[in-house]
Amino acid sequence: MASLIELLQGIVGAPNVLTAAADMAPSLADWRGRYHGTAQAVVRPATTAELAAVVATCAHAGVPMVPQGGNTGLCGGATPLADGRAVVIGMGRMNRVRALDVDNGTICVEAGCTLASVQGAAAAEDLLFPLSLASEGSCQIGGNLSTNAGGVQVLRYGNMRELVLGLEVVLPDGRIWDGLRGLRKDNTGYDLKHLFVGAEGTLGIITAAVLKLFPLPRARATAWVGVPDPRAAVHLLRLMRDACGERVSAFEIVGRSALELVLAHIPRARAPLARGHDWGVLLELTDPQLDSGLATKLEQALAVAMARGLVLDAVLATSEAQAAELWVLREQISEAQRLEGVSIKHDISVPVSRIPEFLERTKAVLEARYAGVRIVAFGHIGDGNLHYNLSQPLVEANAAFIARTAEINRIVHDEVAALGGSISAEHGLGQLKRDEILRYKSEVELDMMRAVKRALDPLGLMNPGKVLPLRA
Amino acid sequence: MASLIELLQGIVGAPNVLTAAADMAPSLADWRGRYHGTAQAVVRPATTAELAAVVATCAHAGVPMVPQGGNTGLCGGATPLADGRAVVIGMGRMNRVRALDVDNGTICVEAGCTLASVQGAAAAEDLLFPLSLASEGSCQIGGNLSTNAGGVQVLRYGNMRELVLGLEVVLPDGRIWDGLRGLRKDNTGYDLKHLFVGAEGTLGIITAAVLKLFPLPRARATAWVGVPDPRAAVHLLRLMRDACGERVSAFEIVGRSALELVLAHIPRARAPLARGHDWGVLLELTDPQLDSGLATKLEQALAVAMARGLVLDAVLATSEAQAAELWVLREQISEAQRLEGVSIKHDISVPVSRIPEFLERTKAVLEARYAGVRIVAFGHIGDGNLHYNLSQPLVEANAAFIARTAEINRIVHDEVAALGGSISAEHGLGQLKRDEILRYKSEVELDMMRAVKRALDPLGLMNPGKVLPLRA
Incomplete structure (x- = not known):
């Protein structure tokens, strides 16, 4: 009888079934080196049909599966457990843009596309795919979906969940669900796609998605604002949205310690304002129209805010280069803190x-x-x-x-x-917060999650030990 | 032993358990008179705790439950079946606004609030709740959520699904799920609220929701445009969004027959343009800023569209009254068709x-x-x-x-x-399309829907025979 490895080789070809320790190593740890696992193999299918056959084969053999995109997650959700039973499924070869529909404002992409490649495909048609993350050059759409990724433009465009219209998923038994609809409205039963978004691969493997595209912003106005305290920042946000509506596309707060770390460790970083403030806000307006008077609008709104004591001092970027300098102060915080x-x-x-x-x-x-x-x-x-x-x-x-x-x-x-909050706003649970969440979620909610897991993955083979604890 | 009716009376008080035929009649048929059912009683709880006790009692007795809001649905989803076994649960007494958080841009309301009352509560704080339907004076938020209601502003603000942040739900066994979070970001496991939105009460009964609010639009520009054909309308939409972004809040197409019906049957309706066209588009821009130059923007964009042959003729409303006249031509189509x-x-x-x-x-x-x-x-x-x-x-x-x-x-x-479309874009399945959908959904998707139904409602008591067929 053929071994599991032989069966997998028969499906995806021998070169795409990695079993040597050195070949598998990059897939067996997270990029921050916090989680380490082992696996029987790393399998790299090229098509949905291949993946479906891989999943059916593993399911038949009772072998757990760990889907893995760009492996850029922060919670260990893509790292196999240490028991060595699992097969890791690398999605990187499934990286085609299947279709782009300009008039529908949608793009259909495979799960292994990097986020940057999707942004690029949209931009080539003068359209915007708004999700934007530090890891966008290597993270993949399947991972973005499975973790419901966020980032700095969520304020205007929503999380990944809000950006998806349809999914194709290989279910835990190897069947393919073709839910690749490009519809803004479809009320024909339970909205199953939302189960897979944010499920971290525990209910099935997302293989493709129809995503929303938006008009490309052509005008941009960026400011760094010193505010007296976070309460003022919250009120400033309301004032800005009241004045400029959806044009407010980023509104980031930066505490004094965070800014000081960046100024200390990042050579190209420069203090945005003459005096230091306990709290700064980086805010940005964008508009599809080039001559939309954004800078004037921003100045006027900030003048009103200053008169109301919500703003102590502000600088408006007068060039793209200056806007980029202001963004360095926000985007390099993690790196500065790492250096510290x-x-x-x-x-x-x-x-x-x-x-x-x-x-x-x-x-x-x-x-x-x-x-x-x-x-x-x-x-x-x-x-x-x-x-x-x-x-x-x-x-x-x-x-x-x-x-x-x-x-x-x-x-x-x-x-x-x-305060009615969440202990994982945008990173997911993975292994990192899988047990911590048990303290904060009601037993009713955990019961519902377990019921959903049992309903869709009765054998418990999809990315076990992530999101929910392993079954006793 | 107490009868079911006595037990229910003990929970909600005798006046809120209707059993006389005349009292129950309004709840046993849909408003268009297409569906007629019977029931043991109509129960009207006042609180989530009362409702939970009602559900637990019915579940214990094996009695099906039919939640009912304003009873304005179009697919028979809120009408009990003819077998007379069910208890109808009227939600109208659960109509409190529990909280409005201006700085979070959220309102927490009970399921029995009418849509108009929620719009009003938001407007009182200078905020917008954007869902808007012909039935808004009587339809209820619970029904809006359970059918994932749409309407004319979906283009800008999304369906009901996109407008909800958190839910409170009484599950089919009477337990209460408190998922009333007012968070824009929460990635701690499966997003269960999306299961209940659009489920037409077949998985549990929504009792309250946290909804998103938006800046109130203060400027408005409305136009009626004659276009050569639907293709031109699609391209005009893209041009308008490219020029004006999210400010495009309505974009409705009206075919010649539809317009002629309105002009024939609605006395106050007047032809919008001197010549008739095969297709008209009613489009509207809104902006939170009063002096936002919307009319100029609209004129400029339409001039470009006319030069490209996308627009044959256009009229811009110069007053609120004129804008309202244009909207009559769109909003009275159903009524005109009814009269025909x-x-x-x-x-x-x-x-x-x-x-x-x-x-x-x-x-x-x-x-x-x-x-x-x-x-x-x-x-x-x-x-x-x-x-x-x-x-x-x-x-x-x-x-x-x-x-x-x-x-x-x-x-x-x-x-x-x-063409990859949906046979129910915004009305749901109810009884009307419950069987028709079997032709168009894949067996895989139907299987997943049944698995979810079994997982959350194993006894099959929640609004049976809606969305999914009765079990054999």
Whole structure:
């Protein structure tokens, strides 16, 4: 009888079934090196039909499957477990743009397309695919969908979930669900695609998607604004949206510590304003029309905000180069913090209105317990989503601080929960928060999740141990 | 032992358990009088706790439950079956606005709130809840959610599904799922709320929701445009969005027959343009800023469109009153068609790019088979969604024409399916299209729907016979 490996070779060809340790290594750990697993093989199908045959074969053999895109995730969702039973399914060869429909404003792409390639295909037709992430050169659409990826333009265009109209999925038994509809409206039963978006590959493997495209922004106005406190930032956001509607496409808050880290570690970074402020906001308006008077609108709105005491100082970029300089201050925070040393990170959300309260409460608790702790808070305040990272007090050895990760997570996450928030706003659960979430989700909700998992993956073979704990 | 009725009276009070035929009658038929059912009782809970107790009691007794909002649906989804076993659960007493959070841009409302009352609560805070339907004075939020309601502003703001952030649901066993989160980002497991949106009450009963609010539009520019054909309308849409972005908030197409019906039957309706055209487009831009130069933008864009041959003639409303007159021509089509006599109606969608093809193909087939048939086509072309209604040839008795409904549905729906469309774009399946959909959904998709139904409602007691057929 043929072995599993032979069967898989028969489907995708021997060169696309990796079994040597060196060949598999890049697929067996996450890029940050926090998770390490083992696997029987890494299989790389080229088509939906091949993938369906791979899944049917694994299912028949009772072998767990771990779908993997660009392997850029932050929660260990794409790393196999340590038991070595799984087959990793690498999606990178399924990277065709199947169709682009200008008049429908849609693109149909395979799961292994990189995000950048999809952005590029849209731009070639003068259209925008708005999802944008630091990892866009290597992350793949299947991973973006499976983690419901976010980023800085969610405020205007929504998460990945809002950007998808249809999916093709290989189900855990190897059947293919063709839900590749390009429809804005379809009310013919349960909306199954939303089950797979954000499911981290635990219910099936997304193989292709129909995504929404938008008019390409041609005008842009960017400003860095010093605000007195997060409450002012929240009110400024409302004022800006009231004045400029959907043209507000980014609204990012940056705390003083975050900005100082960037200025200390990133050579090309320059202080945006003459005086330092406790909180800065990077905001951007875009418009499809070139002569849309965006800069004037932005100036007028900021003048109103200044008169109301919501803005202390502001600088408007007068060129694309200057706008790019302002974006460096936001986009290089993670890198600057990496250079500073390992930190304790959180990706949380609360209602936008409760961001100020979250920051005040959590700071008070943390500073009382950990004198000198440095709070590096920044992120998508327009979505209520903060990256809330903690660096050790300057006098303390970092290892001792990092050893307290679990207790610090507990403090931060309990504050988030008390304000009706989420302990994973845009990164997912994976392995990292799979057990932590058990404290915050109701038993009713966990029961429903388990019921859905059992209904679609009764054998429990799809990416086991991610999102939900392994079954006892 | 207490009877079911006594148990229900104990929960909600005797006056809120209706059993007399006259009292129940309004709840046992749909408003168009197409569906008639019977029930043991109509129960009217006032709180989520009462509803949970009602559901637990019915579940324990094995009694089917039919949730009912404003009873304005078009597919019989809220009408009980004829077997008389069910209890109808009227949601109208659960009509509180629980919270409105201006800085978060959210409102938390109970399922029994009318759509108009939610719009009003938002407007009182200078905010917009954008869903808008002809029935908004009586339809309820629970029904809007359960049918994923659409309307004329979907183009800009999305369907009901896109407008909801969190839900509270009583599950089929009477447990309460508190998913009332007001978060823009939450990636902690399967997104369960999307299962209940559009499920027509077959998986549980939505009791409350957190909905998104938007800046109130203060400027508006409205135009009626004669276009040479639907292809020109599709290209005009792209041109308008490219020029004006999200400010394009309505883009409705109206065929000549539809306009003529309105002009014939609605006394206050007046022809919008001096000459008649085969196709008209009603389009509207809105902006939160009063002095946003919308009318100028609209004029400029239409001038470009005219130069490209996409527009034959156009009139811009110069006052709110004139804009309202133009909207009469769109909003009174259904009423005009009702006055003309019963017609055969369809609520279909295809990709926007394929609307012209759909219209050409279907017209050719229908006119070949039914000489003189009058095609009344109109609707949300920006969403690919047409109301495609057929009136009898003027020489034919209407009853004979209506008798052919099934064969005509088959022709229209087959054309829709061939173009990758949906046979129910915004009305749902209910009883009306429950069996028809079996022809168009794949067995894989039906299997997944049944698996979800079994997982969440294993006893099959929630609104049986809607969306999915009764179990054999």
